[in-house]
Amino acid sequence: MSAGYATALEPYRVQVTSYRLSPQGWPPGLRLRVAVLTDFHAHPRCMGEAEIVAVVARTNALAPDVTVLLGDYGSQSPGPVPFERVAAILRGLVAPKGVYAIQGNHDWGDDREARRRGYGPTRAERALRGAGIPFIENAAVRLDLAAPLWLAGLGSEEAPGRPRLQQQFEQFRLDTLDQTLRDVPAGEPVILLAHEPDIFAQDLDPRVVLTLSGHTHGGQIRILGWSPWIPSRYGQRYAYGHIVEHGRDLVVSAGLGSHFVAGRPVRLGAPPEIVIIDLGQSDAATS
Template sequence: MKRMNRRTFLKKLMITGIGGILATSFSYGYARFIEPEKLTVTHHIISHPLIPKEFTGTKLLQFSDVHLGHYYGLNRFRYTIEKINELQPDIVLFTGDLLDEPNKYPHIDAVANELSRIRAPLGKFSIYGNHDHGGYGTDIYRHIMEKSGFQMLVNEHVLIKRQNESFIAIAGVDDMMLGKPNFSEMVKSIPDSTYTIALLHEPDGAMQMSRHPVHLQLSGHSHGGQVQLPFIGPLITPPLSETYYEGFYQIHHLTLYVNRGLGTTRIPLRFLSPPELTVFTLQHQVLEKQQDGL
């Protein structure tokens, strides 16, 4: 084996060091300036026997965790609103954390005006996230959402009707970290055998949600970890999103979906966790006995 001389060793060491610096710089640049603006749209079909036939083809759009502030501005938000309208949803659902620091944000009315442009013929609904309550934001957030035509759901539900008086329920529970969640109150008086979709900011509340007659839970909060590494997953997730942090999960009869959100918090980076709008298309599921004519 040929022995490496000192000059060759130093040359290889320098090349390795420069390569490492370039790779680190590229990764940081991508995570800081490219991926946070790579808005993705994911489409899923939700099938269930309790979804009325009249709701087959109904489109629900979920967005979450905008964190408007220093790192997510109004121009990007306007583009997101345009994208939402291009997707032509029937129902729009926001699962919390609109402003990063509500009491410090200077463009409250502008945000309400942008949200008011969202078109959804069957309704627009929202819940509190922890940032919406934080920073003395509880009243600020409610003002924005109600002014823009969103109905706030705080431990309550609404029935969405289509033809022939068929309906589904959209429910919302208060934030688990800074609010006063009441799951039982949320589902109180929902008629039996009603397909129920519940909004809860923190996904790890799914175990509590599964104790109630809810079929689909939509959450955010995790940002998909914001920064993930291959074969490792997210480096860190916020409290109450450590078990469930991205995509679909099944908890007993409850299906959970965790949206990656749009903005960032704490650090302005996203890596292997691009911002997301999620479109769910409802579909009545025909039982096998019905298919067989039995």
Template sequence: MIRKIRRFLTVLLVVALFAVSFFLYGVYVSVERINLNYESIASAKIPQDLNQANIAFITDLHYNGFMNQERLTSMFEKINSTDPDVIIFGGDLFDNTANQMPDESKQAELLNLLKSLEAPLGKFAVLGEQDETSESMKEIAKSILYQADFELLENRSIRIRNESNSSITLFGIDSMVNGVPNIEQAFADINANEFNIVVTHCPDLISEIPTTAVDLMFAGHSHGGQIRIPFFGPIATVEGAKNYSYGTQQVGNTLLHISNGLGTTGYDMRLFAPPEVLIYRLIADQA
């Protein structure tokens, strides 16, 4: 009987140690350890001038919350070390903006950090729900992005070129939450024979876009759940990421990639959903 009790207590202690270890890792290690997730996509629609071009997708900074200058500086240095040709930002500059507007010092800090990101073929952005909690917050977000050399895509498209007339097309669509997405306006000039990329904040918007004509879509918003249980998924989902909340999924002809983002909100903890930057390499498939 005593032996059984000892065995039970030993198992209980081991489980408790594992639980504490996971908690400490999620709070003190995982939130700062950025994953550079390298992917590639090949298509005959990618022009030779953009063959091997790298696109870095970053999203959900949530600055002025748990994300501070030191943490984000380290993350941005790692992003610059990958030498991206294009950088795309998926929204949410600051955290909890409905209750606390960022002061001028925090705005200046984030502006300087965003300006430090380098991409010779351009930096582009869409807004997230935290950027659009009010008109004044929206103006702050737009001003910071503009001064940091990001071109804001509000329900419109732009062509990305590499010193030639050949191009791919990037479509930016406003956030489903707090924003006003206009699918018809954004895709007014879409051509299914060209390589088309969509960026928007909320991944569930993929249900409303013409997936037969879109090759690749980037989204964030969900943080990958922040806490994700293997084989079960996120412990909670949020509006705008109920149907699609993490990872890579094929939807029609569109490869949807949902980033975990960089920051945290609500609580400064991540488990099986580390901070993430997507680095996509374009491959001109001439076969």
């Protein structure tokens, strides 16, 4: 029964998970609704074209002010939905303050040509830009709001140029973040988009008031809050949900698509989700 549910039902039951947050350093009086979509891993057998169309329609119906796409658009299994089709469908997303995209580890790691060159754009990036979706890679943009607020996109950990030694790598990520925020004035708050959540363990720039991530799939199999495997150097620490450390906020989405096991998508206790975050309001979460 559980095996059948995990392969035939839960991977297709997209839920809406909502959070209400007032992060430390958030502009007083500013309210903003952010939709988070990530880890599509688009494949006809799980999160195919029809499913992505439905996700776009549901997201638009939730009326976000800003929608962010956090990477891993294509599937690693044979016969994926082409990036260009995924991007064409995502072009239908509507948000008055913008739709912005970054890319994930698989967008880099599975693009042999980009890896061979040692630099982008990846096929995923070309497809999203071609569909008219702004792509922020190690860059920041100021949102058109009454109060100053920036959106910054950090490149994936799997982008070329990663140092091998852990200490050097962590400093490299912080240096990259410093460059990403170079145009942000002192004291102005930033929402950071980072496909992998591990950057949150570092001593982040105080302008970063909220970090949004995916990558973990919520463990994809999650039993009583525990997962047998999390693709993170910190294990269960950043597996899923709203995490607060040292007065800083992180939200990790379980994503939409699934990695395949024995040729079938698997999810158990970590259903695919659209994440909605209402900022400037009291802290709560509902599904």
